[in-house]
Amino acid sequence: MVDTALNAPVDPAAKAAVEVERRDIRNRWLLAAPALVIIAFAAVGPLLIMVIYSFLTKGPYGGVIWQFSTDGWYRVLFETDIFDGTVTLADAHLSILWRSTKLSLATTLLALILGFPTAYFITTRPESMRGLWLFLITIPFWTNLLIRTFAIMEVIRNEGILNSFLIGVGLIDRPIQIMFTDFAIMLGMVYVYLPLMVLPLYASMEKLDFRLIEAAYDLYATRFQVLRRIIIPLVMPGIIAGSILVFIPSLGAYVTPRVLGGGKNMMLGNFIELQFGQGRHWPLGAALAITLMAVVMVALLVYVKNASRSTAHHD
Amino acid sequence: MPESRGRSLPDTAQKEKSSKPAAIDVQGVSKVFGSGHETVRALDDVSLAIGENEFFTLLGPSGCGKTTLLRLIAGFEHPSSGQIILYGHDISPLPPYKRPVNTVFQNYALFPHLTVAQNVGFGLQMLGKDPGEIETTVGKMLRLVRMEELKNRRVGQISGGQQQRVALARALAPRPKVLLLDEPLSALDLKLRKEMQIELKRLQHETGITFVFVTHDQEEALTMSDRLAVMSSGRILQIGSPHEIYDRPQNRFVANFIGDTNFLQGQVTKAANGIVEVKLASGAVVSANVAEGLEAKGKVTIVVRPEHASLVPPTGPVTLQGTLEHIVYFGTDTHYHVKLKHGSEFIVREQNDRGSSSKWSTGMNAGILFDENAAQVLSD
Numbered sequence: 001m002v003d004t005a006l007n008a009p010v011d012p013a014a015k016a017a018v019e020v021e022r023r024d025i026r027n028r029w030l031l032a033a034p035a036l037v038i039i040a041f042a043a044v045g046p047l048l049i050m051v052i053y054s055f056l057t058k059g060p061y062g063g064v065i066w067q068f069s070t071d072g073w074y075r076v077l078f079e080t081d082i083f084d085g086t087v088t089l090a091d092a093h094l095s096i097l098w099r100s101t102k103l104s105l106a107t108t109l110l111a112l113i114l115g116f117p118t119a120y121f122i123t124t125r126p127e128s129m130r131g132l133w134l135f136l137i138t139i140p141f142w143t144n145l146l147i148r149t150f151a152i153m154e155v156i157r158n159e160g161i162l163n164s165f166l167i168g169v170g171l172i173d174r175p176i177q178i179m180f181t182d183f184a185i186m187l188g189m190v191y192v193y194l195p196l197m198v199l200p201l202y203a204s205m206e207k208l209d210f211r212l213i214e215a216a217y218d219l220y221a222t223r224f225q226v227l228r229r230i231i232i233p234l235v236m237p238g239i240i241a242g243s244i245l246v247f248i249p250s251l252g253a254y255v256t257p258r259v260l261g262g263g264k265n266m267m268l269g270n271f272i273e274l275q276f277g278q279g280r281h282w283p284l285g286a287a288l289a290i291t292l293m294a295v296v297m298v299a300l301l302v303y304v305k306n307a308s309r310s311t312a313h314h315d
Numbered sequence: 316m317p318e319s320r321g322r323s324l325p326d327t328a329q330k331e332k333s334s335k336p337a338a339i340d341v342q343g344v345s346k347v348f349g350s351g352h353e354t355v356r357a358l359d360d361v362s363l364a365i366g367e368n369e370f371f372t373l374l375g376p377s378g379c380g381k382t383t384l385l386r387l388i389a390g391f392e393h394p395s396s397g398q399i400i401l402y403g404h405d406i407s408p409l410p411p412y413k414r415p416v417n418t419v420f421q422n423y424a425l426f427p428h429l430t431v432a433q434n435v436g437f438g439l440q441m442l443g444k445d446p447g448e449i450e451t452t453v454g455k456m457l458r459l460v461r462m463e464e465l466k467n468r469r470v471g472q473i474s475g476g477q478q479q480r481v482a483l484a485r486a487l488a489p490r491p492k493v494l495l496l497d498e499p500l501s502a503l504d505l506k507l508r509k510e511m512q513i514e515l516k517r518l519q520h521e522t523g524i525t526f527v528f529v530t531h532d533q534e535e536a537l538t539m540s541d542r543l544a545v546m547s548s549g550r551i552l553q554i555g556s557p558h559e560i561y562d563r564p565q566n567r568f569v570a571n572f573i574g575d576t577n578f579l580q581g582q583v584t585k586a587a588n589g590i591v592e593v594k595l596a597s598g599a600v601v602s603a604n605v606a607e608g609l610e611a612k613g614k615v616t617i618v619v620r621p622e623h624a625s626l627v628p629p630t631g632p633v634t635l636q637g638t639l640e641h642i643v644y645f646g647t648d649t650h651y652h653v654k655l656k657h658g659s660e661f662i663v664r665e666q667n668d669r670g671s672s673s674k675w676s677t678g679m680n681a682g683i684l685f686d687e688n689a690a691q692v693l694s695d
């Protein structure tokens with residue numbers, strides 16, 4: 001484009017080309033405009049409101065008072081004892097953040113471990129059958145999240161299907177406590193977000209040239225080496241995309257931890273909600289929400305950077 | 316245990332045979348794909364022996380089973396029946412990564428996420444060689460295919476011809492006992508293909524590795540092979556040197572598939588010492604060669620290559636007579652289409668020299684002359 005711009009005054013054809021290009025660019029912006037407007041209103045706008053709220057003073061019964069304050073941000077990290085005024089690190093917040101991150105990472109990893117063979121299975125089906133398998137994978141998406149989560153609860157609760165079955169078979173004589181544990185939250189999130197892992201994995205596996213696998217076998221690679229040296233590097237874009245798609249909603253999950261984790265095992269999403277509800281500290285809630293977003297951003301950047309370094313760029 | 320993979324096979328049965336065993340001995344191999352009613356017999360009781368250091372070609376039209384045979388030797392498929400013996404050892408049950416055999420794939424199948432050097436070193440790495448040795452061998456291989464300068468490029472950044480060289484180097488690097496080449500030149504343009512043909516012969520000569528080459532290009536097969544097998548519908552029709560295949564085709568398919576051919580039909584009247592006399596429909600009597608082991612009697616077909624016959628004045632001694640119908644000029648040679656007396660067409664190809672163009676014109680009566688060495692009786 002730079003070249004044509006430089007040549008423009010000399011060559012009338014090039015000048016016309018520049019003109020056409022300009023019009024193309026303008027048309028493209030016009031096409032994108034509706035989406036851009038929605039993004040501006042629905043994403044950037046609320047985000048700005050959150051940033052502003054985080055720097056205001058909390059109202060006594062929720063809401064905010066329009067007066068500048070850093071109290072919200074201060075409370076993200078520190079807490080002041082109401083009796084003697086000593087300042088301590090807000091380890092409750094940090095531990096919730098840490099737990100959320102840990103659980104989300106575990107969810108992502110488990111979804112990857114379960115999703116990878118699933119996607120491979122679908123990829124290796126005859127082409128006419130793949131659509132059906134993909135449809136089956138996405139079926140959970142047709143059901144309301146809350147209902148699905150309650151359905152899991154029905155399976156894993158103390159008097160639920162799983163425990164009744166195990167007791168009935170005689171493997172255990174008292175129910176295993178699964179509900180209201182981190183494991184229950186993770187299980188629920190893996191179930192809910194698994195399709196988000198499988199679909200991008202499938203998309204990149206489908207593009208995989210299976211002759212490369214044959215070539216690797218031919219060059220003395222064992223099954224495991226073929227997986228590690230050929231398949232995984234080549235489907236890395238899918239692994240990255242799937243992991244991002246699972247990790248982000250897991251970190252901000254609200255319904256699943258609320259139902260399966262109970263009030264005790266809070267994740268960041270629930271804690272933020274608490275600030276806007278019973279906690280009546282909107283600036284803190286806003287600051288926490290922004291913190292969450294920052295964590296996600298940093299995690300993504302680090303992950304994408306590492307992943308793309310360890311794989312290769314496809315040409 | 317990298318030792319159990321790749322080149323080192325246990326060294327037992329081999330010594331019992333006094334004569335040098337064939338590099339590859341394919342014994343009665345059949346391959347059936349599918350099940351139930353929808354089966355396809357890709358290979359039907361195929362047997363052949365490929366010698367050490369041989370440049371052996373499997374030639375045939377697409378769907379003849381040549382690639383299936385190659386894949387069976389490589390280990391990507393397993394025979395439905397029969398055995399594949401590599402230097403005295405039955406390798407048919409082994410997976411590809413336990414066979415000291417490497418393949419150059421039709422579309423090269425280079426690893427797009429690795430550099431040229433990493434591609435070439437992949438096999439050695441999988442065999443667990445130490446990095447120093449890998450580097451030395453990779454350097455040597457890249458020199459061999461003249462690709463040293465591009466070793467750090469990604470394979471997507473090099474041209475088709477260069478990819479072809481990398482694929483060769485990659486397959487040769489682990490020093491396989493046999494190199495399998497699956498139509499490796501088919502994606503290249505004509506000029507590059509000619510270059511690579513010479514290159515391949517040079518590589519085979521320099522490495523001393525047995526090459527099994529699959530192609531549907533008869534010219535490629537004739538120019539490159541020490542021996543070739545012509546295949547059709549899952550069977551081997553004829554095995555022999557390019558000379559034998561071209562000059563002494565044993566059946567109609569081989570004669571037809573390779574080169575241009577004249578077919579003549581007639582009745583055997585006399586047979587002795589591998590030579591028969593055949594009386595054609597026109598009444599002319601032609602002497603022809605019979606392949607060893609073939610019993611020629613009754614109605615037979617004989618073939619004559621266009622360039623093995625010559626066009627002569629009808630007044631002298633002739634084998635066949637006819638009228639000149641078309642003259643097609645090809646630069647180096649001219650094709651004379653002669654309509655024989657009983658109706659069929661016979662083509663004579665004559666090399667051009669400066670004076671030859673004016674000698675014949677269409678409509679003239681012409682004689683065709685060839686001896687029994689130029690005529691071959693077919694088995695079908």
